[in-house]
Amino acid sequence: AAGVIQSPRHLIKEKRETATLKCYPIPRHDTVYWYQQGPGQDPQFLISFYEKMQSDKGSIPDRFSAQQFSDYHSELNMSSLELGDSALYFCASSLGPHSGNTIYFGEGSWLTVV
């Protein structure tokens, strides 16, 4: 079965550079979530989208922005990168934001800022 696809899987950037992560949800899923997981930490909610509109915002720095496109894929843009942004970034998708359906996570994108 199709899963949540994230790209790139690994990314190395220098401080103050910009990075873009992409997420392709499971077909027919209309809700996308972004989470950040630091080393040895639990995943922290960043932002979510439902039907191409931002639905909720968590602890996302102002340097980060995201959007969901007409084909439901989403991109997370990170600018002025800092060393502390190094983390595993997960995208997840579900059918509806509050249906209680399973939320499926992608494999994650490893961002290393040097």
Place this chain on the structure above:
Amino acid sequence: ELKVEQNPLFLSMQEGKNYTIYCNYSTTSDRLYWYRQDPGKSLESLFVLLSNGAVKQEGRLMASLDTKARLSTLHITAAVHDLSATYFCAVDSFTGGSNYKLTFGKGTLLTVNP
């Protein structure tokens, strides 16, 4: 703000033994998720618990939810080495409008020794 507490955070057990991981949360929620994560890997959905008294079992794992006590348990029966991983509980919380987000516990690092 929703708090999700898991204990223990570290669990070392012998093969064949039984043990329980606990997940307490601080505000009302009717939906709780359990995920498994292998090192450097994605979050694999194990269980979705949608109502008070829900009990689900898959193989050697059984999860339950008591919404009145705000407590979920993940019970491991006759542990095997393949169960070694980090287990997260995550609580679905309403954030306004039609928006929900997952708040994760800190995770329980389970090591099953021969």
